[in-house]
Amino acid sequence: MNPNVKRLFGLALVIMVCFCCTTAPFRTYAALPNQLRLFEGQQKQLALVMPVHAQATVDRPDILQVNGHDRPSLRLSPQQPISLQSKQSGQAKLRLKIFGGIPFKTLKVNVVPDLRVIPGGQTIGVKVKSAGILVVGHHLVRVGVDKKTSPGEDAGVQLGDLIVSMDGTRLNDVTKVSDIVRRAGENKKPIDLIIRRGQTEVKTKLNPAYDDEDKTWRLGLYIRDSAAGVGTLTFYAPDQGVYGALGHVITDMDTQTPIVVGQGEIVQSNVTSISKSQNGEPGEKRAHFLKESRVLGNIERNTPFGIFGKMKANPEHSLYKEAIPVAFNEEVQEGPAEMLTVVNGQQIERYKIEIVHVTRQSSAATKGMVIRVTDPRLLQKTGGIVQGMSGSPIIQNGKLIGAVTHVFVNDPSSGYGCFIEWMLQDAGIVLTPSKSTQGKAS
Known part of the structure; x- marks a missing residue:
């Protein structure tokens, strides 16, 4: 074939494709998703009008009807709107063909139970209590004339940690904490902590410090439970x-x-x-x-x-x-x-x-x-x-x-x-x- 003729043919083909892409049927086809969701009993008008005679086939007419018909196959006339009616929950496929058998579009339809x-x-x-004791800060405890310490910080406890257990006692109330801390301090034993940090569980030991000013045992933490x-x-x-x-x-x-x-x-x-x-x-x-x-x-x-x-x-x-x-x-x-x-x-x-x-x-x-x-x-x-x-x-x-x-x-x-x-x-x-x-x- 003459090279000039080939170029003209290619140019004409490009122009034809570009023209087709600007037509309303092509634009609506391109905008139509491959999947669609409907509630039971819902009716949906598709923004797609077939440019020529076409055939619509539904594999589950008990789930999905096209244009009010429950037949598995239906002929569509040019410019006829396509209306879908869901009947019951399930999945169905709608296949559209043109010129007697050329696949044009396949649409998967998921029908879910009606929800209102x-x-x-x-x-x-809103009143909420956390599933543990939330750490919102570190506190320095005066343990001597010129000495302060934070037992919680020394034990690696971080802001935002959720203390869910102390010495085997599940925590859901800050009022439970003081007795546990006092007993551990008087017995000179560390407290076994189980902490939820994000999605991770962390275990550590904390040695309470005696507060010289308030004359009580402290964790060195600011905590909250609600x-x-x-x-x-x-x-x-x-x-x-x-x-x-x-x-x-x-x-x-x-x-x-x-x-x-x-x-x-x-x-x-x-x-x-x-x-x-x-x-x-x-x-x-x-x-x-x-x-x-x-x-x-x-x-x-x-x-x-x-x-x-x-x-x-x-x-x-x-x-x-x-x-x-x-x-x-x-x-x-x-x-x-x-x-x-x-x-x-x-x-x-x-x-x-x-x-x-x-x-x-x-x-x-x-x-x-x-x-x-x-x-x-x-x-x-x-x-x-x-x-x-x-x-x-x-x-x-x-x-x-x-x-x-x-x-x-x-x-x-x-x-x-x-x-x-x-x-x-x-x-x-x-x-x-x-x-x-x-x-x-x-």
Whole structure:
């Protein structure tokens, strides 16, 4: 073939490919994922219109229907929208072919059991005791006229360590410590310590020192066994009897170490005032625990996505009496949404926000979206997001999509939110197909 003809042919082919890439069918095809997740009974319109006559084949029509038909194979007409309807939990494959047999697209569809939860928004009081004694500082003990020492530091105990045992006694209360230290000091014996340091268990021996000033035996450590504060309830799942709140981990205020929960509870709380946020200075909710307030639930876990535990009933003042659907991460869109929170007393209110950025996450990670408060009422009352709003549920298109987690210090009208999927996962609710149908798809 003449070289000039070959070049012209190649150029024409490149132009044709480039033209095809700009067409609407190609762009929608490229944007369509290879996998899709649906809840039972959910209908999904695919952003894909076949340019020619095509054939759709489903290997599990008992799980997935196409355009309202439960047949395993269906002919699609040009420009006909493709609608999927999930029937039951399980996995199915949708294969699209054009021109009678040329593979065009294969889509794996995971259908999970329907899940609905009740959005929160209530301000809650949080009381938590650590699963041991938390070390928050070293203390120098005067053991002579000109001599001071810290037995804890000498024994290699570090800030943020969790002392779980002393001389074989499991610790869950600081009141147990003084007697153990006194006995060891009087008997001139070191104390055997078992320490949890991150994910590692450390053993060491500590020799108490006698404080000449206070006339008592000391560890040379500042220790703490509990923490308290306020936050916001995100959701209550009535079918599972669990809740999620805060949207971020609880850390010790001195060491910034995540608190390992031994026991804890959430209670009713009342917002008394608001310290408004300003650029460079986040505000906060001022609230107090109600006297003789009833316990709403226990605290079983403290994770990067908040606190989780058991709850028996939907708390008072809820805006929702019935559960609503939740959204998968991939359903969250940039655009308008609303958050539920309390700024006075116990009354939950809806406030308009804008989701300005969504990070597509395939595994659990914080900071899934950037949000901005647009509601003039909230901006007037609080200046935007304040401390204590963390955990405030975010609603979009009638679904619970996530929770407020952090405020931008230099722009308090904006902050981060996490996806509800990761909070549900840490609450023990896993969004996967049921085992009865999970392994049957070919």
